[in-house]
Structures are given as structure tokens and as C-alpha cells.
Amino acid sequence: MTVAIALSSVLSALVLVLALVLPSLSSPTVPFGVRVPAQRAADPTVVRQTRIYRWRVLGGGILAAGIGVVMFSVTGEPLLLPMSVLLLVGVWYGCFFLANHEIRAAKAAGGWYEGLRQGIAVDTELRTDPPRFPWLWLAPALVIVVATVVIGLIRYPSIPETFAVHYDANGVPDRMAAKSVATAFSLVFVQVGLTALLAGIAAAVFRGRPDLDPARPAASARWYRRYISQSAKALLGLAAMIDLALLGSSLLMWTGTVTSWAPLVVVLPILTAVVVAVVVLARNNRERPEGEPETGLTHRDDDRYWRGGLFYLNREDHALLVPRRFGLGWTLNLGNPKSAILLAGVVAFIGLMVTLRFGT
Structure with a gap:
């Protein structure tokens, strides 16, 4: 409690x-x-x-x-x-x-905006010479997933025929299931799915449309390249910590451990990763592009594409991801048909994970 x-x-x-x-x-x-x-x-x-x-x-x-x-x-x-x-x-x-x-x-x-010269800035080299995807940052998540599979295979013969698959807020088992590969390795499937999802988002960040400052286009482009690299690393680090939390939860399930600190096994790694990711992105978000004479241009007034300042809907923009207006990270262009497919895929993935985890 x-x-x-x-x-x-x-x-x-x-x-x-x-x-x-x-x-x-x-x-x-x-x-x-x-x-x-x-x-x-x-x-x-x-x-x-x-x-x-x-x-x-x-x-x-x-x-x-x-x-x-x-x-x-x-x-x-x-x-x-x-x-x-x-x-x-x-x-x-x-x-x-x-x-x-x-x-x-x-x-x-x-x-x-009356009397101001509006404009946009584009970094064409983002397509021809994009920043490298930080593959090494994906390695910890993959190692943890593989370690979970290996430990699960070793523990599987000793798992009781009926075992706990869920714990309440006090660490007491409140859901039992018959032993099977699907139930015993349900969290492994979640690990694989979440790792693939977050890695995919990290890769998509590199192809998102940047919001460059037309007053300082070159300096803004340099800043944006650093920012997307840091964002991808933060997402992959978050994936590793979520996988670590799921490994701990799997161990509790496989060993039948009953303890009041069970929620900490799941929540603490994720909370830690979220805090670190927010701090890293916030620090980079505060660094504004400098070191370049101003062009005299200002951002174009594009409020008509933003619903309430949060939701972006522009059918003429082919970008799938655009920088968020408020906060950190990116948001979907709801005017792009691919966004509906992506959202449907995420919903289907969540439904599949819930079915695997709680459907038995």
C-alpha cells in the first residue's frame, strides 16, 4: 500500500x-x-x-x-x-x-504579422546526407530481450502448471493462468513489440520534417541535426529500460515471488528512463540556433494547420512527422493518409499485446 x-x-x-x-x-x-x-x-x-x-x-x-x-x-x-x-x-x-x-x-x-517578410527554410541534405542512426544505442534493448528469452527457456521447465501472470498494487497475485509458451513468454512478446515500435519511431524521426528558423537557416539546421540524434538515442534508451522492467516482471512471474515492492520492479526503470529522456531533450530543446547573421525573414504564419496548437492537419504537407508545437518530440500529420494507417497499426498492436497478456 x-x-x-x-x-x-x-x-x-x-x-x-x-x-x-x-x-x-x-x-x-x-x-x-x-x-x-x-x-x-x-x-x-x-x-x-x-x-x-x-x-x-x-x-x-x-x-x-x-x-x-x-x-x-x-x-x-x-x-x-x-x-x-x-x-x-x-x-x-x-x-x-x-x-x-x-x-x-x-x-x-x-x-x-502585418508588414513582416515570411519565409521557410529547408535543409535538403537531410535526404542526401542524413545523420547516422545510432545503432549502438539499440544494442542494450536487444541484449535485454535476448537475455529474457534465455532466462525464460531455462526457467520454463520449473514453472508450475498454473502460475500468476499479474500482480495488484500490493504485489499480490490477482490473475492466474495455465502454463503455456504464450502465457509464460507473454511479456517477451511485449518486449519485442515495444522495442520494434520505439526503434521504428526513432528511425522515423530522421525523416520527419524539420521546423527550421528562416532567420538563421544554417545554424538552425545544425542544431536540428544534433536534436534528432539526441532524440533517437533517448527513445532507444527508453526502450532498453522498458525491456529491463519487463524482464524484472517476468522474473517475478516465473519465480512466483510475492512482495510489496513488486511494482517498483516495473515502474522504477521506466520512470528513471522517462526522467532522463525528458532532461536530455529539454536541454537540447532550449539551445537555440546562434552564430549566424539574421536574414530578416520570420516563420510563416501557419496556425491554420494546427488545431488548438496541438494537432497538425495539412494535406498538402507530405511529411508524416512534424515537431510538436508545445512540449518535446514530434507529432503526426493527421492530414497524411499514412498517419491513419500508423495509428491503426499501433491500436492493433496494443490490442494484440493486451490479448496475449490478459486474454488467458
């Missing part, structure tokens, strides 16, 4: 901190997903909405945590504690949309 409360509290704190610092990590020319000229990045409306957003998120986070504690006190069910995290995420995006709306209104009313 104490472990579940601690993990839920840590996760809530991480989400709250991330929500509070994201405005400082995002590009100053897209505050809360609204494209603005560089000279308007510190406009009083932007500064005011950033301050209001943080106060709203902080107040909403405290309220969400309070609701989670009350729900737990009334029901005694530790699985309800993560509800406070989901509530916090809802508050987070609600505050984001409010700030997005206010800045868009101020931008339209003030004519922020």
Missing part, C-alpha cells in the same frame, strides 16, 4: 513539474502552440498567459492530488490513486487550450 502511494505521488509530482516548465522549454516563437514573430515572443499577452497558465496548473495539480487522496481514503483502493495523475493531465491541457485561445485572439487583434 505504501509503495503504491509513493509511486503515485512521484508520478504526480513529475507530471506537475513537467507541466510547469514546458512553456520555458518550447520554442519562444510558438508560445502555447501559437506561431508568433520573434519580436512578439515577450509580448505582454504571452508573458501574462504564461503566468496565468502556471498558476492554474499549480492550483489544478493540488486539487487533483486532493481528489485522489479523498478517493483513496473512502475506498481504500490504491489503483484509484493514479486517477489524480489523469485529472492533472486533463487540467494541464485545459490550461494550455485557454492560453492558446487568448494568445491567438491577441495576435489577430494586434496584427502581429
Whole structure:
């Protein structure tokens, strides 16, 4: 019980901190997903909405945590504690949309783009001479998957005919299954699928469309190349840590271990990897391109392609992935037909993994 409360509290704190610092990590020319000229990045409306957003998120986070504690006190069910995290995420995006709306209104009313020279910058060498994919960073994940398979093969003869395949928040088995390759190696299948998925996303990052600064195109292109390399490494490192967590979970299942710290085996490696990945990407995201005279151009006003500053829909853009407007990483171009295929594939993969894990 104490472990579940601690993990839920840590996760809530991480989400709250991330929500509070994201405005400082995002590009100053897209505050809360609204494209603005560089000279308007510190406009009083932007500064005011950033301050209001943080106060709203902080107040909403405290309220969400309070609701989670009350729900737990009334029901005694530790699985309800993560509800406070989901509530916090809802508050987070609600505050984001409010700030997005206010800045868009101020931008339209003030004519922020009137008289400015708009343009785009393209790095054609990303196709002819792209950064190298960090294959060595994929090796740890593959080694862990192979190690899990080997250990599973060794342990398989000693696994009881009926064994636990799931544990509750207190580390007590709450789901049993008959022994078979599918049940015993269910988490191995999850390892393989997740590793392939994250490696595929890491590879797709190299083919995503960059959002280069037309004011400093060369310096921006150099920065973007470093950024996508760091992002791919972060994704592959996350895959390795998830595989490590699944290895620990498999060992608990194969050995029939019952302990209150069982949730830590799964959650801690993943939380650690997420924190490290966010710190690495945040540090690189804050480094803005410098060392080049400005061209006098500014980003073109492309808000019409962004729904609420979060969802990108542009049928004329053939790119599948584009940089996120708010936060870190990339998002799908929902105007590209391939995005529907990709989303359908991810949903099918999740459904298959759930079936393999819990369908018995």
C-alpha cells in the first residue's frame, strides 16, 4: 500500500513539474502552440498567459492530488490513486487550450504579422546526407530481450502448471493462468513489440520534417541535426529500460515471488528512463540556433494547420512527422493518409499485446 502511494505521488509530482516548465522549454516563437514573430515572443499577452497558465496548473495539480487522496481514503483502493495523475493531465491541457485561445485572439487583434517578410527554410541534405542512426544505442534493448528469452527457456521447465501472470498494487497475485509458451513468454512478446515500435519511431524521426528558423537557416539546421540524434538515442534508451522492467516482471512471474515492492520492479526503470529522456531533450530543446547573421525573414504564419496548437492537419504537407508545437518530440500529420494507417497499426498492436497478456 505504501509503495503504491509513493509511486503515485512521484508520478504526480513529475507530471506537475513537467507541466510547469514546458512553456520555458518550447520554442519562444510558438508560445502555447501559437506561431508568433520573434519580436512578439515577450509580448505582454504571452508573458501574462504564461503566468496565468502556471498558476492554474499549480492550483489544478493540488486539487487533483486532493481528489485522489479523498478517493483513496473512502475506498481504500490504491489503483484509484493514479486517477489524480489523469485529472492533472486533463487540467494541464485545459490550461494550455485557454492560453492558446487568448494568445491567438491577441495576435489577430494586434496584427502581429502585418508588414513582416515570411519565409521557410529547408535543409535538403537531410535526404542526401542524413545523420547516422545510432545503432549502438539499440544494442542494450536487444541484449535485454535476448537475455529474457534465455532466462525464460531455462526457467520454463520449473514453472508450475498454473502460475500468476499479474500482480495488484500490493504485489499480490490477482490473475492466474495455465502454463503455456504464450502465457509464460507473454511479456517477451511485449518486449519485442515495444522495442520494434520505439526503434521504428526513432528511425522515423530522421525523416520527419524539420521546423527550421528562416532567420538563421544554417545554424538552425545544425542544431536540428544534433536534436534528432539526441532524440533517437533517448527513445532507444527508453526502450532498453522498458525491456529491463519487463524482464524484472517476468522474473517475478516465473519465480512466483510475492512482495510489496513488486511494482517498483516495473515502474522504477521506466520512470528513471522517462526522467532522463525528458532532461536530455529539454536541454537540447532550449539551445537555440546562434552564430549566424539574421536574414530578416520570420516563420510563416501557419496556425491554420494546427488545431488548438496541438494537432497538425495539412494535406498538402507530405511529411508524416512534424515537431510538436508545445512540449518535446514530434507529432503526426493527421492530414497524411499514412498517419491513419500508423495509428491503426499501433491500436492493433496494443490490442494484440493486451490479448496475449490478459486474454488467458
